[in-house]
Amino acid sequence: MGTLHVGVHYITRVEGHGHIVVDVANGTLQRCDLEIVETPRFFEAMLRGRPYTEASHITSRICGICAVGHATTSLQATEAALGIVPSEQTQLLRKLNFFGEILDSHILHVYMLVAPDFFGVGSVFPLASTHPEVVLRALRMKKLAGDLCAAIGGRHTHPITLTIGGFTHLPRADELEKLGARLEAMRADVDATVELFQSLKLPQFERETEYIALRQPDEYAFIGGMITSTDGFEYPISAYRQVTNETLLPHSTAKHTRHNRESYMVGALARFNVNHDKLHPRAQAAAAALGLKPLCTNPYMNSVAQVVEIAHCVEEALNLIDRLLVRGIQPEEPPPVEVRAGEGVGACEVPRGTLYHHYWIGEDGRITGANCIIPTGQNLANIEADMRALVPTLLDRPQDEVRQALEMLVRAYDPCISCSTHMLEVSFVGATQGNS
Incomplete structure (x- = not known):
């Protein structure tokens, strides 16, 4: 050459x-x-001077696919600044809403964006002609994920029921029962998804790097936890800047991040490498069937890790629905808020990785400063390192x-x-x- x-x-x-x-x-x-x-999209600048009550609605517009993730992380940061502790029911419903979004995004990615590569077609549109059963399965699964988000958040995209400390509208028991029945039926589609990816040959490429994700002692973390690295580091969410260390490069207007090495990875593969022992047994079985084992250093396997998380989220969503139905949906009102000056950080595992929101609120309840670090920005340096x-x-x-x-x-x-x-x-x- x-x-x-x-x-x-x-x-x-x-x-x-x-x-x-x-x-x-x-x-x-x-x-x-x-x-x-x-x-520049200026979302952080948009927040300055706005009432704290508007933050989650504004930031949910950062991404149409991760709207629940941004809204939830925003609420976490606001609640931390104002000393609000959500009820158990609120936390359960937020998790259920989150599972819907993870399912929605992962199904879209593995089927609509990744699968065409392996079927030798340029996009999902010719795939619909050559393998209609694959596309129909994807649409069926995605429809259920969207309906789950809508039942909790009021609509599929940009949730409107999530608010400080609670919800402005609660799902009915019969709605949850119907969703539970559909999730049980979805297991067959999940199994078919695992079988599909078993048949695909992903590129063989290995590169050691640092993987960072939230971790909790008793569950596969998506909302809150400790920032945990496969290199052995652990930080509270409030110390996120010690992890991200944003820098500017001459060839890019987007900031890069680095921690212990030249770069790190966030996302489904990072979550699997950090939290594999917390997966639901059916998800662990899916990982074994797909040949996904920790510590996996092949970035192409991120899509496989997403398939594993699809299996996990279906099962955990079913568990949450059962818990909510047993305890009963209580007609809770959001707690009263005592407006005060404060500072708070929220962190969640959105589909693409760890998302941070950091707010400063003045005595009048208006936001004086904001910092949002999205997963894509954290992955840019790692993509470059992989390319090299x-x-x-x-x-x-x-x-x-x-x-x-x-x-x-x-x-x-x-x-x-x-x-x-x-x-x-x-x-x-x-x-x-x-x-x-």
Whole structure:
């Protein structure tokens, strides 16, 4: 190989716009950057001066797929600042709402964005023609996940019932019973999903890195917990800045993060590596069937970890519905709030990884400052590190294979599905490649 320039343009699965630039000269990697040319969205600035009651509704608009995650994390931060402790019922309903969102996002990613690669089609639309049963299963599962979110949050996207310390509307027992029956029936689709991914051959690529996720002593953490690293570190949520350490790079307008190494990974694979012992037995069985074992260092296996979490969330959602029905849905009102100056941090495991919201509230109840760190930003440096390790192994491959490997690597991280509208555009400029 002589000179190779690979340009991956218009990455639509992050907020804003980005490019992957790979330059190889005389068989040696010269440059390997993930350029993010991001248009600022100013959500943190939008929050300044707004009443604390508006924070969760504003920030849920950051992402259409992770709206529940942003709203819940926002409420956590606000409640921490104001000294509000939600009731047990509120916490159970928030978890149930969260499981619906994890299911919704993971099903969308593994079926609509990842599966087409393995069926040799360009998108889900030709897949619907060649394998209609796969797409119909995905739509059936996704519909149930959306209905679960709507039953708790008032609607599928951008929940309206979540509020400080509680809910403005509660689901009826008969609604939960119907959802429980549908979740039980969904087990067959989950099993079929596991069987599907058993039949797929993912790229073999290993690179050691640090994996970071929330962890709790008695459950597979999605809401709250301790920030935990596979390198042996542990921090309270309030110390998140010791983990994220945001920095700016010349080639990207998006901030990068680093902790103990040059980069770290968040998301389903990180959660599995940190919390695998807390998975539901059916999810552990799915992991075993799929060959997923800790410590897994293949980033392409993030999609497999999402399949495992689908199995986990279905079972835990059923458990939560049973608990709520046994205890009965109580007609609780949100607790009264004594407005005061305060500072609070919230953290949740949204589909793509650990999300942090940090608020400062003044004595008048208005927000004086805010900091939000999303999972995609935390993964950018790790994607670049993966690319630097991956590209040298592909130098003797045809251009189409290089393109496919790079696209699949980006997809594996599931970055910001709310902005995903089309495939990555890859071009090779001035390349000479003998076997292309």
